[in-house]
Amino acid sequence: MNSFANPTAPGMDDRPDQPPAARRRLALPSARAWLACAQWLVTLVTCAFLIVPVAMSIVAGLTVNYFRGVASGLTLRWLDQVWTQYHASVFLSLEVAAATLAATLMAGVPAGYALARSRTRVSRVIEELLVLPVALPGLASALALLVVYGGFSAFRMSAAFIVVGHVVFTLPFMVRPVAAVCASADLRTLEEGAASLGASFWQRFTTIVLPNAKPGIVAGALAVLTLSIGEFNLTWMLHTPDTKTLPVGLADTYASLRIEVGSAYTILFFLMTMPLLVAMQWIGVDAPGAGTRQRKTRVRNKSKDSQ
Template identity: 60%
Template structure:
């Protein structure tokens, strides 16, 4: 339900605005309460106990290393799935083979299968390689397996647009090489889709728990694993302070990638 203003613009009705506001409050309310719990001296007393940053300092002292490890893991995961996923997406978008369609469906299995099951499969396949099993790279492989379908699906849809296919065929008929077509035409056109998929991959990698919990070691503990440990072994103020740090880490990156995606979309508009 919308209302038309005097300028001809459609304005949402008060009812829709109210429903939207309540939905936002429903989603953000628990998060805000959790953040506040990490900034008070005593959660049970509330704001009356006074504000403090001692819980944040305690979390940073005990778990600060997990922040940098998780950021490195998420950024490397994004880079890896771009390098692997974009060529794979192009092959799937241009292939008419039934095997390509079957591969595209199989690619979604890591998303459909529980993370612990995927982790168990990786342990069975590579667990005997002790140096690799205990390293940061083992978790990275797990994150790549889990997030690659999101990159491939998103960029495949972008590459399958009829206008882009026609443009590619026209460039090929004029004698352009594959390198010129891919890097000069296709890549700039699908860059907004790549950025949008990268945003998804980054957030999934940074917040992934089930798979990471199965694959991590005491030396490769990530943010979500540390968060679970803090909730299980310490008071709620510490766990809530950890949530605050998690949000401070992820929100600037999310806003930056979203802004970049919007700028690229505007740049590609005719």
């Protein structure tokens, strides 16, 4: 009876104030949270702006009639037509990309290592000259190659001429990542230690430089492949009717055929380049510092095991 008469009994209106945790749950998001939400919103809108046209082009390549849309039905007819007419361009693009990669590996890895080790002004000038083709329009580089080597008919009509143009354009994308890795202080220390133990230059290069430069080599290799497959301006100037690559064929389909065929060609191009883009994320191109953190973690684990 007294419990009902006592206004201060538990459960009445004079309950203690809410704890600080409850008050925090009711608080509005902080300015940092609003800023993070705004950044995510801008990122998602930008991705949608870039991805939606590609998705619509892919859908167009799978529809029976582009002007009627998906309501006209889906078909693989256009893909089959593109493959029948342009499969030679697919294989030629792969061959050119593979040859370009081989040439840039043989020239770019030693060049990147040499530029990283040299600190003279001459090496800086050479590095800038290597990057110059990237700054120039592809048509200008192609015109220069035609002026110098266009008189050699057999070379001009072969796919090797396109490979030379692609090597000129993609070589900086191999040299720069390799030079950045080889310029690290840790690699120089390892080389000096190996040299003090009697290792020759070739032994140091194959057992120390190449394994440690793997992230830069992988990043450069994947960049060279994707750029070579997708290069249009330079290739359009250098190609002949017998050396038509994927980008040149894609331009022809959009210029002379119906839009469904051009979109189907885009699907074929997409299927070729996406594996390379995925490989760039998964085959060893780590985020900055990720490889260093992983190595430090392995060292700590080994030290703990030894103890």
